[in-house]
Amino acid sequence: MDATLAALPADADHRAAERAFTDAGWTRAGAGDWAIALRAPDGSAAVRISPFDPTGPYTAELYRAAAHTRLVPDLFAHRRLTGGGDLQLMEWLTPVDESDARAFHGLIADRDEAVAELVDIIDGIHTRALRELPWCGPLDTNPSNVMRGADGRMVVTDLFYADGPALYSTAGSDPDLLVARIPEPERRFLTEIPLAASGPWPAESREEMRRGIAEADARTVQSGS
Template identity: 30%
Template sequence: MSEFVSSHIDWPSLNHAEVRQLLEDRGWRLLGSGDWARALVDNSGEVVARISAFEPAYGYFVDLCRRLAGNPWLPRIHLATELEGGGHLALMERLRPRDLDPEGPDAGASIDPLWCDPSDPYLRKLKQELENLDAMNRAEVPWWGGLDLKPDHFMIAADARLKLVDPLYVAGEQLYAAARDNYPEFCRIIPPERHRYLLQIAIFDQPDVAADLPALRQATGLP
């Protein structure tokens, strides 16, 4: 991992596919996919690369992690950079899912009970910062979705601490619909060079969502 953090690679000149190929050529392997990004893990098993072809929200979380560096509820970000065409790369510590009891009180919850604990000053600080950021972005960021604090967004670090990941999001379905229904207006809001690979984000790997691709490609001309 350190070779990438300290290297002189011109990351913004590479797109998401080129970055993934670069990492896989050095032994990184696919770990999983979400709605926006795909995650690769390095040979040590302790560093994850989050690669997105188009990224409207994760940069806000990276900025928060840097601003609150040392807050034990946030992951360590080793490197973060924009990629060609509107993508994003982040190298960070690996976190592992909790084994939530599907029959337990957290099952299906929209927010983790941990979030309501007032006794931890680090958690109080993080909560306030996120709420401030959410309020600001609701007024400024198109298709802003808000805070996403489901129990499975609290994951386990190597030292067994819980950490919060991906708490901020843009409403994807609204964003795709805007691109499909009025692409010129969409381009006015997000210029083409910032969404060149919009239709290559991870969610379109899912069969039910991939069914929307023909209409989106016809409306936008995107690959």
């Protein structure tokens, strides 16, 4: 997997990343609203590839900063992709029972002693994300964000997320505001997220949003902003 990642060109986007890992024998393992997952040929690792994920760097920072707690996934590599995409290479995880997941989220919410150090790290990174990122959402307590590592421990994943409904509503109704708040290089593939859980997202709606954003970009250039 190191060789596959190293071979990606500096300007690789989400399509190039998926193609490179697929060509190396990785197989599609699932998709969510924001990203797809591919599994390594030996089953030991997964790569999460998103066309557009503003919170990716904050999630990667959490995984690294809290690695010693063993309550987050082992992150092998993180890379931003051209156009606002995000790639995370990590250990392969499996689902847990929903009741166990909710109990784990409950420990975090209650700042239980067993997860106190993790919670402090989460709070610090999330506070900064709320300050720095437009449309950053609250912590995501979806039970599917608690999973199990190969060694049997439970870990929490994808706690940080962009407030998709608000962000995409603004993109459709007020594209000038979106353009003003998120630079073009960080939102080029905004309309290409999978939306596997919340979709489908009709092609014509995606095209209409792209057209509105392009027109807003053009107005920005014309105004000299």
